[in-house]
Amino acid sequence: MKITPSILNADLADLAGEVARVPSSDMIHFDVMDNHFVPNLTVGLPVVESLKKHTKIPIDVHLMIENADTWAPKYAEVGCESVTFHVEAAKAPIRLARELRKLGTRASMALKPATPIEPYADIISEFDMLLLMTVEPGFGGQSFLDSVLPKIRRTRELVQGTGQEIWIQVDGGISVDTIERAAEAGADVFVAGTAVYRAENPDQMVNDLRDLAISACNH
Ligand code: DX5
């Protein structure tokens, strides 16, 4: 059970300081948006490259960008430990996953809420993690979509069928009110932006969320 705080809702002018506030995190979730794949713009490659010099916590980059085939490997080259691209934005997801793994990073594929997992059932072994969005990507602070829960369950079954350890990450609206439902359905990596950075004690919230996920998990 891993908790990966999203910096989207942190103070972007003090990223190093914000990351230092959550030392119990398993990874830091770094949201990259290009104002094309999603209607919002954040930060990109030079910023993550700078941030890496300030923290030892692994970086889990989530690319909400077009041209994933061109850009994703560059994030692996600067040392991001996990690189997630959206399957809706990739021209050749298998080739890209293999390229990322060859560069020494964990390869991960993200699906928007309305994108089914079934068309990708035969290629999930190419990945170290599958990210199932539990809000429409683009903004922090949205409400968790319960309609994604059946897809989390089906994805857990597919992963079990591979016999491999493929993580299932959920992203969007994760809080003390929703994390148990997502964990019970089969998720094991949880992004939390607002819940962590709006908490009085962000690091305590990371540990509280992890405890809730562990107690709800039955897989
Ligand atoms: C949304 C981003 C998320 C976002 C999560 O498109 O991918 O990572 O920051 O924020 P919360 O936890 O507030 O929904």
Ligand code: ZN
């Ligand atoms: Zn994200």
